[in-house]
Amino acid sequence: MDQVMLVAPSLLAADLGNLQKSMDAVASADILHFDVMDGHFTKNLTFGAGMIEAVKSVSSLPVDAHLMVSNPDDTVDWYLDAGADFVTVHYEAATHLHRVIWRIKDAGRKAGVVLNPATPVSVLRDIVCDLDMVLLMSVNPGFGGQKFIENTFSKLNDLTALCAERGASPLIEIDGGVSSKNAEALGRAGANVLVAGSAVFGADDPAAEIAAIRANALAGLASRA
Numbered sequence: 001m002d003q004v005m006l007v008a009p010s011l012l013a014a015d016l017g018n019l020q021k022s023m024d025a026v027a028s029a030d031i032l033h034f035d036v037m038d039g040h041f042t043k044n045l046t047f048g049a050g051m052i053e054a055v056k057s058v059s060s061l062p063v064d065a066h067l068m069v070s071n072p073d074d075t076v077d078w079y080l081d082a083g084a085d086f087v088t089v090h091y092e093a094a095t096h097l098h099r100v101i102w103r104i105k106d107a108g109r110k111a112g113v114v115l116n117p118a119t120p121v122s123v124l125r126d127i128v129c130d131l132d133m134v135l136l137m138s139v140n141p142g143f144g145g146q147k148f149i150e151n152t153f154s155k156l157n158d159l160t161a162l163c164a165e166r167g168a169s170p171l172i173e174i175d176g177g178v179s180s181k182n183a184e185a186l187g188r189a190g191a192n193v194l195v196a197g198s199a200v201f202g203a204d205d206p207a208a209e210i211a212a213i214r215a216n217a218l219a220g221l222a223s224r225a
């Protein structure tokens with residue numbers, strides 16, 4: 001997919017005590033990113049399908065459910081039933097990855113695989129053609145506000161090369177430590193979905209940060225050779 005650039009605020013950084021206010025603040029975004037953590041795949045425990053239902057009642061934006069959960073096969077239907085538009089599962093957590101990806105697709109939703117920072121892109125060789133999205137973690141999963149891992153740029157190059165070799169064209173999502181400061185470099189490197197939690201919800205003007213991430217990333221995309 002080219003010329004697409006989607007900004008996805010992460011609700012992990014939102015004021016969930018004022019859900020309507022938080023959703024209004026990011027109404028100019030493209031997708032809402034839900035960091036679902038089960039307290040097992042990640043030590044941290046966040047929210048589940050009920051939060052997706054609650055947000056869908058106050059926002060019309062598409063929902064991107066990032067499942068940081070063990071054995072996603074067992075619970076993926078919860079997020080499909082809650083109305084998630086994109087569902088991404090961790091390569092490191094799914095014993096039967098092909099099956100869970102096709103469970104999501106057969107439900108008519110967009111399916112993605114997430115790679116932790118140390119997991120090489122090469123593991124996607126035999127599934128990348130089935131994917132609507134690949135999420136590269138640019139921090140270790142579990143918390144917002146962490147430092148961006150610079151090796152993500154090298155993995156982005158590996159991923160775009162693998163996609164070209166395999167004739168695949170998934171969306172490429174980067175998640176963790178993203179802001180308007182590194183958005184141009186990420187767009188130039190081939191990312192087209194940028195997750196931002198603390199950069200957006202921590203900004204004095206979240207809408208301005210969303211606009212800056214989008215504009216900078218598009219400028220980077222335009223300069224791609």
Ligand code: DX5
Pocket residue numbers: 010012013033035066068139140141142143144145146175176177178195196197198199
């Ligand atoms: C971390 C989550 C990320 C994180 C991003 O486990 O997957 O989405 O919330 O937060 P920031 O943008 O604050 O790094």
Ligand code: ZN
Pocket residue numbers: 010033034035066175195
């Ligand atoms: Zn995430």
